[in-house]
Amino acid sequence: MLAEIREVVRAAPLFVPRTPRGKPMSVRMTSAGSLGWVSDRGGYRYAPRHPDGLPWPAIPNSVLDIWRQVSAAARMPECCLVNFYDQGARMGLHQDRDEADFTQPVVSISLGDDALFRVGNHSRGGKTRSFWLRSGDVVVMGGDARLTYHGIDRIAPGTSTLLPRGGRINLTMRVVSASDLGDTPAG
Ligand code: MD3
Ligand code: FE
Secondary structure, three states, X not given: OHHHHHHHHHHOOOEOOEOOOOOEOOOEEEEEEXXXXXXXXXXXXXXXXXXXXXXXXXXXXXXXXXXXXXXXOOOOOOEEEEEEEXXXXXXXXXXXXXXXXXXXXXXXXXXXXXXXXXXXXXXXXXXOEEEEEOOOOEEEEOHHHHHOOEEEEEEEOOOOOOOOOOOEEEEEEEOOOOOOOOOOOOO
């Protein structure tokens, strides 16, 4: 899987996203799939191309296999977001809600150093719980969990030997577009 992710990063280099207010994020990102997640002064959104104008590479088969095994989803993912955390990178508490079909789960795969993951509920305030995500861990957020607030508080350097220069890669698969069943009882 790591070799396939290196190919994705070669075809679509990691970039530093900016918040809509212009602040650089500490996590570097790229995507695979028909749509990639981008963020800049234009806002958070899915785009058909990398910020440099390149097409996004296909989602690797090893990653799609995990989706098939764990998601129980009706649809296949349209985006695999690749997040790279060096020591010191973090991700603030947020919801994943730039997608049009919340009936489909989000599946994430952690590779490399351990990360302290925090998850809350459907509103920003209130109680949160923290878990360590370790290399090889797969998280499925479906049903009621799909819209919970979550984030990464910190990375524990030197806790994995998978990445020669350390750090953490997180792969997050998502269905992005609306269901073609539309707004029907079945859809
Ligand atoms: C909980 N990534 O890219 S993965 C993100 O480790 C993101 O890089 C984190 O949050 C990371 O948006 C967390 C685990 C995860 C992914 C999606 C979720 C947890 C989630 C969606 C809803 C609730
Ligand atoms: Fe998220």
